[in-house]
Amino acid sequence: MEKYIDQGAKDTRSGFGAGLLELGRKNTKVVGLCADLTGSLKMNAFKDEFPDRFFQVGIAEANMMGIAAGLTVGGQIPFTGTFANFSTGRVYDQIRQSIAYSGKNVKICASHSGLTLGEDGATHQILEDIGLMKMLPGMTVINTCDFNQTKAATIAIAEHTGPVYLRFGRPKVPNFTPEDQKFEIGKALLLKEGKDVTIIATGHLVWKALEAADHLAQKNIDAEVINIHTIKPLDIEAILNSITKTSCVVTAEEHQKNGGLGESVAAVLSQHLPTPQQFVAVNDSFGESGKPEELLEKYGLSTTNIVEKAEAVIRRKN
Amino acid sequence: MADIEFLKKVCSQVRRDIVRMVHAAQSGHPGGSLGCTEFFVALYFEILEHHPGKFDMEGRNEDLFFLSNGHISPVYYSVLSRSGYFELAELHTFRKINSRLQGHPTTHEGLPGVRIASGSLGQGMSVAIGAALSKKLNGDQHLVYSLHGDGELQEGQVWEAAMFAPNHNVDNLICTIDANGQQIDGSTDSVMPLGSIQDKFKAFGWEVMSIENGNDIEQVLHGLKKAKSLSGKGKPICIVMNTDMGYGVDFMQGTHKWHGIAPNDEQLENALAQLKETLGDYR
Numbered sequence: 001m002e003k004y005i006d007q008g009a010k011d012t013r014s015g016f017g018a019g020l021l022e023l024g025r026k027n028t029k030v031v032g033l034c035a036d037l038t039g040s041l042k043m044n045a046f047k048d049e050f051p052d053r054f055f056q057v058g059i060a061e062a063n064m065m066g067i068a069a070g071l072t073v074g075g076q077i078p079f080t081g082t083f084a085n086f087s088t089g090r091v092y093d094q095i096r097q098s099i100a101y102s103g104k105n106v107k108i109c110a111s112h113s114g115l116t117l118g119e120d121g122a123t124h125q126i127l128e129d130i131g132l133m134k135m136l137p138g139m140t141v142i143n144t145c146d147f148n149q150t151k152a153a154t155i156a157i158a159e160h161t162g163p164v165y166l167r168f169g170r171p172k173v174p175n176f177t178p179e180d181q182k183f184e185i186g187k188a189l190l191l192k193e194g195k196d197v198t199i200i201a202t203g204h205l206v207w208k209a210l211e212a213a214d215h216l217a218q219k220n221i222d223a224e225v226i227n228i229h230t231i232k233p234l235d236i237e238a239i240l241n242s243i244t245k246t247s248c249v250v251t252a253e254e255h256q257k258n259g260g261l262g263e264s265v266a267a268v269l270s271q272h273l274p275t276p277q278q279f280v281a282v283n284d285s286f287g288e289s290g291k292p293e294e295l296l297e298k299y300g301l302s303t304t305n306i307v308e309k310a311e312a313v314i315r316r317k318n
Numbered sequence: 319m320a321d322i323e324f325l326k327k328v329c330s331q332v333r334r335d336i337v338r339m340v341h342a343a344q345s346g347h348p349g350g351s352l353g354c355t356e357f358f359v360a361l362y363f364e365i366l367e368h369h370p371g372k373f374d375m376e377g378r379n380e381d382l383f384f385l386s387n388g389h390i391s392p393v394y395y396s397v398l399s400r401s402g403y404f405e406l407a408e409l410h411t412f413r414k415i416n417s418r419l420q421g422h423p424t425t426h427e428g429l430p431g432v433r434i435a436s437g438s439l440g441q442g443m444s445v446a447i448g449a450a451l452s453k454k455l456n457g458d459q460h461l462v463y464s465l466h467g468d469g470e471l472q473e474g475q476v477w478e479a480a481m482f483a484p485n486h487n488v489d490n491l492i493c494t495i496d497a498n499g500q501q502i503d504g505s506t507d508s509v510m511p512l513g514s515i516q517d518k519f520k521a522f523g524w525e526v527m528s529i530e531n532g533n534d535i536e537q538v539l540h541g542l543k544k545a546k547s548l549s550g551k552g553k554p555i556c557i558v559m560n561t562d563m564g565y566g567v568d569f570m571q572g573t574h575k576w577h578g579i580a581p582n583d584e585q586l587e588n589a590l591a592q593l594k595e596t597l598g599d600y601r
Binding site for chain 2: 058060062063065066067069072073075078093101104
């Protein structure tokens with residue numbers, strides 16, 4: 001299969017902004033809400049082109065979630081934008097009652113997730129949001145890996161009826177998925193075929209998983225790389241198909257081990273196909289200030305960490 | 319013109335429904351429900367332009383109502399049912415297993431008339447604002463109404479919403495505050511004094527008005543009609559409505575003690591003796 005190549009560094013949040021603008025042009029029901037982070041969320045282009053369909057809420061995220069829920073009554077499709085921490089932890093009860101339990105068609109779009117937010121430090125680096133959101137009944141949870149995928153996901157979730165959590169980030173990272181790649185909610189993407197170990201990655205760690213596969217190839221280890229962009233609903237079939245072949249798995253995510261993608265994969269495997277698994281994730285710890293790459297290294301989320309975990313899990317086979 | 323005598327009959331019957339439902343479930347919130355009976359009856363039987371027989375979640379081309387203080391679900395369910403949203407017999411299922419009449423209102427079980435879940439306090443004003451904005455986007459001239467407890471104003475989100483609505487000219491919104499001065503732990507003055515609710519909303523930029531006696535159906539009707547006439551003038555409207563918690567049942571009246579407890583058999587009998595059966599009890 002064709003090898004994925006880095007087409008240049010771009011931020012995933014700009015993919016969201018580009019997707020929202022395109023959506024705004026083709027669907028008049030799409031409205032945007034932002035809590036004083038329009039520039040950071042790259043929502044300015046939408047705001048400028050559709051001022052009547054953009055609502056500046058101020059620093060009041062709880063109110064933003066409630067207004068978004070209300071806007072769905074009458075058929076609007078609201079996209080809320082703020083940092084991941086303020087999109088989830090700060091407003092969990094509002095999302096739970098007014099959006100999830102009420103079954104409202106709100107798209108909760110969250111930037112600056114995870115450690116790669118960088119210098120702002122642990123107050124803003126939420127590493128629990130996937131867990132929080134996947135526990136809510138009926139919530140779709142998506143964590144995209146690059147600019148193109150984030151843009152495609154933003155457009156795709158407008159076609160899905162029901163609440164969605166769309167997680168992306170701040171730094172510029174390799175943009176490597178094809179611009180025309182179809183985004184199907186709940187459908188995993190096989191990025192590289194292999195037979196010795198499956199690496200299942202989400203978000204910013206997908207590119208690192210591909211890098212890790214290159215390093216492993218130099219050691220004669222043939223790794224399969226799967227991009228799970230939708231953590232809920234999880235593509236169980238794709239996971240089981242791959243692991244039936246490789247018999248071991250590494251999961252990689254910029255999130256706590258507790259509550260993350262790895263935990264969801266483990267739950268599937270323990271039920272259907274008990275398999276050795278290693279986790280590349282933050283281990284019950286808060287983050288700190290630093291450059292994104294420094295943080296990924298310090299907290300065990302680097303390419304090298306994925307390689308080491310792959311070698312370790314292969315040793316556990318048999 | 320409203321038939322005041324008929325509306326009074328509805329109020330008496332709704333109060334019987336409330337105490338019977340809470341008694342049957344041995345659980346629920348009779349105090350605030352009894353206090354807000356006139357408001358609900360005036361709204362659903364006289365003020366709202368709505369389509370009870372053909373409920374549609376999107377609520378286009380009709381007025382909408384959102385209950386923020388969801389615990390007063392007994393009065394909400396009784397009035398929804400008696401105004402035609404669902405069969406009266408369903409009131410039997412209140413708070414019981416497999417019911418659409420959950421302890422607190424929800425859209426989750428598909429009960430006609432309910433457009434948002436509420437119960438966790440402080441969220442309804444934001445939702446009502448969103449629905450009002452949606453009406454404006456759709457070019458729909460109908461209004462959005464909401465009800466909030468006074469104790470509920472202690473939640474911070476209410477003031478986020480209160481700041482938003484005037485700044486975005488949400489003038490198709492009429493929020494009523496049930497000022498009964500009571501909350502679970504005691505009077506609002508003893509738990510967390512609210513000061514002047516009127517002055518607070520005025521300071522935030524709302525058009526503020528009062529209903530001196532929210533248990534007088536004529537005053538409630540007059541107040542809601544006046545609020546309607548003030549809509550469309552650039553400001554959201556806040557009605558501070560004084561009510562007596564537990565109104566209509568002497569031993570429940572004017573105290574926080576009947577906020578969330580059910581009457582026993584003897585108390586039910588006593589309460590029903592004070593409330594005339596006017597339109598027939600649900601069976």
